[in-house]
Amino acid sequence: MITVDLNRVDIRELNQRLHDQNGDDGRTPWRIVGPDGRHSIAVGLDATLTVTVEGHVGYYCAGMNQHAHVTVNGHAGPGLAENMMSGTVRVTGNASQGAGASAHGGLLVIEGDASSRCGISLKGGDIVVGGSVGHMSAFMAQSGRLVVCGDAGAGLGDSIYEAELYVAGSVGGLGADCVEKDVTDDHRTRLTQLLCRAGIDADAGSFRRYGSARTLYNFHVDHAGAY
Amino acid sequence: MCGIVGLFLKQESLEPSLGEWLEPMLVAMADRGPDSAGFAIYHDPAPDGALKLTLYHPDAGFDWEAIAEGLGTAFAGNVNLHVRVTHAVMVVNATESEARAWLRRHFPDVRITSVGAEIEIYKEKGLPDDVAESYAIRHLTGSHALAHTRMATESAVTTEHSHPFSTGRDLCLVHNGSLSNHNRLRSELERHGMTFQTDNDSEVAAGYLTHRMAEGASLEEALQSSLDDLDGFFTFAIGTRDGFAVLRDGIACKPAVLAETDQWVAMASEYRSIAHLPGASAAQIWEPAPATVYAWSRN
Numbered sequence: 001m002i003t004v005d006l007n008r009v010d011i012r013e014l015n016q017r018l019h020d021q022n023g024d025d026g027r028t029p030w031r032i033v034g035p036d037g038r039h040s041i042a043v044g045l046d047a048t049l050t051v052t053v054e055g056h057v058g059y060y061c062a063g064m065n066q067h068a069h070v071t072v073n074g075h076a077g078p079g080l081a082e083n084m085m086s087g088t089v090r091v092t093g094n095a096s097q098g099a100g101a102s103a104h105g106g107l108l109v110i111e112g113d114a115s116s117r118c119g120i121s122l123k124g125g126d127i128v129v130g131g132s133v134g135h136m137s138a139f140m141a142q143s144g145r146l147v148v149c150g151d152a153g154a155g156l157g158d159s160i161y162e163a164e165l166y167v168a169g170s171v172g173g174l175g176a177d178c179v180e181k182d183v184t185d186d187h188r189t190r191l192t193q194l195l196c197r198a199g200i201d202a203d204a205g206s207f208r209r210y211g212s213a214r215t216l217y218n219f220h221v222d223h224a225g226a227y
Numbered sequence: 228m229c230g231i232v233g234l235f236l237k238q239e240s241l242e243p244s245l246g247e248w249l250e251p252m253l254v255a256m257a258d259r260g261p262d263s264a265g266f267a268i269y270h271d272p273a274p275d276g277a278l279k280l281t282l283y284h285p286d287a288g289f290d291w292e293a294i295a296e297g298l299g300t301a302f303a304g305n306v307n308l309h310v311r312v313t314h315a316v317m318v319v320n321a322t323e324s325e326a327r328a329w330l331r332r333h334f335p336d337v338r339i340t341s342v343g344a345e346i347e348i349y350k351e352k353g354l355p356d357d358v359a360e361s362y363a364i365r366h367l368t369g370s371h372a373l374a375h376t377r378m379a380t381e382s383a384v385t386t387e388h389s390h391p392f393s394t395g396r397d398l399c400l401v402h403n404g405s406l407s408n409h410n411r412l413r414s415e416l417e418r419h420g421m422t423f424q425t426d427n428d429s430e431v432a433a434g435y436l437t438h439r440m441a442e443g444a445s446l447e448e449a450l451q452s453s454l455d456d457l458d459g460f461f462t463f464a465i466g467t468r469d470g471f472a473v474l475r476d477g478i479a480c481k482p483a484v485l486a487e488t489d490q491w492v493a494m495a496s497e498y499r500s501i502a503h504l505p506g507a508s509a510a511q512i513w514e515p516a517p518a519t520v521y522a523w524s525r526n
Contacts, residue, residue, distance in 0.1 A: 036498075036499060036502035036503070037497055037498030037499035037500075037501070037502050038499065055508065056498050056502070056512070058497055058498060058499060059497075075498070075512055077482070077484075077497065077498060078482060093512075094512075094513065094514070096482065096514055097479070097480070097482075115479075115514050116479055116480075116517070134479075134516075134517070135479075135517065
């Protein structure tokens with residue numbers, strides 16, 4: 001176990017030490033204490049490291065993550081795990097706006113609530129939220145899955161492309177071109193597997209599925225030449 | 228981008244610690260707003276019938292005694308004067324309109340930053356760290372305080388454009404965001420007789436709340452209607468005589484964190500400002516929901 005106290009080591013030094021592990025198999029776990037809401041903790045990791053942050057983090061924690069497994073025992077500020085490529089990021093508390101934005105791959109688990117714009121422009125990652133998500137979540141989401149065990153705020157999935165959205169609770173309103181879709185046995189099986197992988201205890205049978213109606217301008221073949 | 232913080236103490240016994248806890252809250256937001264800083268503090272109530280004014284003049288050597296003497300002569304009785312850098316607090320035996328008229332006639336260069344029984348508002352250009360140091364914020368005592376660090380977007384970097392803005396007696400507002408309909412709204416409010424000291428958008432928000440409350444709305448009602456009448460982005464923290472309130476617009480892209488223990492309620496743009504408070508790690512912490520008024524008071 002390598003312990004780094006952010007009251008003694010600044011963020012650049014911490015992140016450089018983590019980047020120095022790139023290409024390593026990362027057998028030694030890292031423990032980061034004293035985050036006190038600081039920004040950009042454990043950003044840009046590219047190794048199969050296990051990193052645990054003890055406390056609340058600020059903006060952009062675990063952004064651009066590849067391969068690493070980052071756990072925050074606390075709440076996270078805006079932009080958690082933005083543009084994640086692979087690996088896992090877990091927050092035991094709540095996350096602020098834009099969690100998992102533009103994630104290409106990997107798994108983001110928020111055990112509490114996420115606020116607005118969770119999974120905005122999602123490009124292939126999986127996001128599982130134990131609580132609820134705020135407004136405009138999965139806006140323009142292109143691929144991947146957003147699973148919400150609580151409620152979703154207004155404008156869910158506005159202008160969505162091919163991402164899959166699952167919500168167990170109520171939806172404050174669907175965004176433009178987002179519609180409810182059937183849940184097949186295949187969907188339920190894959191959802192059960194995802195919930196299991198996320199360590200979230202929820203019944204896959206209790207979720208409703210939402211996705212694109214594919215009726216907006218960009219979905220019409222007549223407009224293909226405009227792109 | 229700006230930084231805003233608010234700290235409300237639930238117990239009178241904690242009041243000696245207010246400044247000591249507030250200073251690092253303000254300084255932690257310095258990189259969200261390095262242009263200028265300001266704060267409003269509630270303490271030392273004026274006696275019944277008296278009025279507490281905070282006055283500002285850019286000249287640090289300004290002769291505040293002359294104003295105190297003049298006010299004392301005009302309105303019978305000693306004026307309690309306390310000078311703090313470019314600001315002076317005076318407790319006078321006059322009504323607000325009398326005091327304003329007298330100052331306008333005799334000292335038109337002096338600006339009133341706050342009026343009430345307990346509120347004092349100080350603001351200054353420069354790094355928040357320097358402002359905190361020169362005003363010795365750590366030694367201040369009181370029941371609650373709001374503070375602001377400014378990164379100017381809508382108007383010039385001057386002390387006048389800095390926050391907090393007074394929104395009426397013992398009321399003030401700090402704002403993170405920008406309003407897009409402030410010119411039209413300012414004109415409408417001017418038609419109702421309001422005057423503004425700057426072209427700043429946040430001053431219009433403050434003026435709007437003052438106007439709505441003068442029409443009879445409660446603070447909560449005024450905040451609720453601001454959601455319809457203000458166009459733009461905002462997180463507001465509003466100080467009242469015995470508490471404070473927080474409101475974010477419906478889009479809620481300007482950050483805010485609330486934290487509460489049985490000793491205090493704190494609001495800040497970021498958790499960094501709250502982390503140092505005693506008991507913060509065990510506090511209930513949440514992000515205020517969009518278009519929702521949160522308010523605390525001791526009564």
